[in-house]
Amino acid sequence: MTKSDWMLNRRQLVGMMGVSLAGLAVRPGFALGAGEIPIGMVLPFTGATGPYGPDMKKAADLVVKTINDAGGVLGGRKLQLYIEDSETSATTSVTATRKLLDVNKVEVVGGFWGSPEALAAKPLILAASKVQMVSASADGITDGDNKGLVYRFQAKSSQWGPAGAKVMTSLNLKKVAILAQQNPFVVAMIEPFKQEMTKRGGTVVEVVMYNPNQASYRAEVEKAFGSEPDGVFCASLLTDFVAIAKEAYRGGFRSKIVALGTGADADGAFIKSVPNEVSEGIHHLQPGPPLESAAYRKFVKEMGAPDGTVFLFAGNTHDQICVTALAMEHAKSTEAAVWVKSIRDVCNPPGENVDDIVRALEMVRAGKKINFVGAGATVDFNDRGDQLNRSFVHQVIRSGKNQIVEIVA
Incomplete structure (x- = not known):
């Protein structure tokens, strides 16, 4: 064997x-x-x-x-x-x-x-x-x-935040809330997200943090969506985002959702985990490979x-x-x-x-x-070992399928 x-x-x-x-x-x-x-x-x-x-x-x-x-x-x-x-x-x-x-x-x-x-x-x-x-x-x-x-x-996490804010403002979402899991990956992106939103004329009206593996996210969803912001930036992983998306749909909230691909994509697992009406119109972003490269x-x-x-x-x-x-x-x-x-x-x-x-x-x-030149990126590094020249793939879910909207540099 x-x-x-x-x-x-x-x-x-x-x-x-x-x-x-x-x-x-x-x-x-x-x-x-x-x-x-x-x-x-x-x-x-x-x-x-x-x-x-x-x-x-x-x-x-x-x-x-x-x-x-x-x-x-x-x-x-x-x-x-x-x-x-x-x-x-x-x-x-x-x-x-x-x-x-x-x-x-x-x-x-x-x-x-x-x-x-x-x-x-x-x-x-x-x-x-x-x-x-x-x-x-x-x-x-x-x-x-x-x-x-x-x-x-x-x-790096601190690079995800500005990319998320760029997606928000490209969708004309200026008054936004953040709903985020409490973990080192997510926490590091929140301040850079807020700074980029401010730079682009936007406002973060609420930051709601939650712990992983909660039995319910209803209270957090109601707090983040309740003030009816233009959009909610959901910094989540797959299992919690499935629950959050269902909760937001059941609550009838209309704020546009922009999520991390770690929750809203998971290589298609999110789409398979919820009905199409729940996933419809959710935008998400993720560091991606150079899609057009040889x-x-x-x-x-x-x-x-x-x-x-x-x-x-x-x-x-x-x-x-x-x-x-x-x-x-x-x-x-x-x-x-x-x-x-x-x-x-x-x-x-x-x-x-x-x-x-x-x-x-x-x-x-x-x-x-x-x-x-790698498959996932150009694999250029700085002296700290951080990868340079990473881009993000912005996608939206339509009729149960991911569609690429743009590449965010």
């Missing part, structure tokens, strides 16, 4: 028996094959962000296979990918990270869709002097002394999806694997503290633009300067 088969069987068992994945996370230990390079990821397969995990895993598996089939890195060494379920839980993510570091001996722990999960695991990874790559937004992930070991494959179009084809498919996060794990392989090849080392210093050498300009990982590895071996 392959490792991929094992994970699928594990998830099927959980679905049939209701057993926690945490109880099944420990696999029998086995020795790495000669020369294999262990890399790890913590991805969500269950919990509020579970809908994102399968595509993120598929993208990572595909690019690992591509690299290995082409001869691997560093003279023929193959990548060995270990994946653990975060369960959308900071506590579980710590346990998963510890296993990857202590048992699987990985040089990098990537994935990390959620900010609480990434923040909780970060101290362990830094203490082990390994690299952390995240697809999470909380500003705190790249704050502090990170020893140059933390890289973000996502927009790199992204090729990635969609590799994923076996129709042209025009919007993968919001799968490209990030693809890029994490690519950047890891290229940096190791450039540094001629698998030691985290060494190869991490090569990341910006292979990702940032100047250099020849290249989006094919096999060709990129060949060029690095030949000593050529490259500027690798």
Whole structure:
């Protein structure tokens, strides 16, 4: 049985028996094959962000296979990918990270869709002097002394706020309320949202915060929508936004909803979770891939999806694997503290633009300067490990389907 088969069987068992994945996370230990390079990821397969995990895993598996089939890195060494379920839980993510570091001996722990999960695991990874790559937004992930070991494959939370305000004002929504989940990812975007609204002639009349996993959100919905603002900016995750949207519909509130794609999209899970009349007309935004780029179009084809498919996060794990392989090849080392210093050498300009990982590895071996272009983004980074040049996809739900409205820079 392959490792991929094992994970699928594990998830099927959980679905049939209701057993926690945490109880099944420990696999029998086995020795790495000669020369294999262990890399790890913590991805969500269950919990509020579970809908994102399968595509993120598929993208990572595909690019690992591509690299290995082409001869691997560093003279023929193959990548060995270990994946653990975060369960959308900071506590579980710590346990998963510890296993990857202590048992699987990985040089990098990537994935990390959620900010609480990434923040909780970060101290362990830094203490082990390994690299952390995240697809999470909380500003705190790249704050502090990170020893140059933390890289973000996502927009920062403080960048989401202004993008949300731009969408609000583009819809001529000037008097707005904020309804937001209390978590590090969301809290960091509220002040930048308010500042951008003010800059654009708008007003935030109410900020209503709520805790995750509440039994009901009725009181919060009534407070945010009750003053009849032009629009309500809902900074939510999938499970709570499903409840909030239903509550707003039942209450007959007419304020336009602009939501984070983390709640209103979830790769289509929101639309499947509510009737069309509830989702109709909801606008949402999410950091997105460069939809018109050759790199992204090729990635969609590799994923076996129709042209025009919007993968919001799968490209990030693809890029994490690519950047890891290229940096190791450039540094001629698998030691985290060494190869991490090569990341910006292979990702940032100047250099020849290249989006094919096999060709990129060949060029690095030949000593050529490259500027690798990823599927999820251009993968240019600043000296804090934050990704540059991220754009946002603004979509609206019509008749049970997402329609792209604009790209927000």
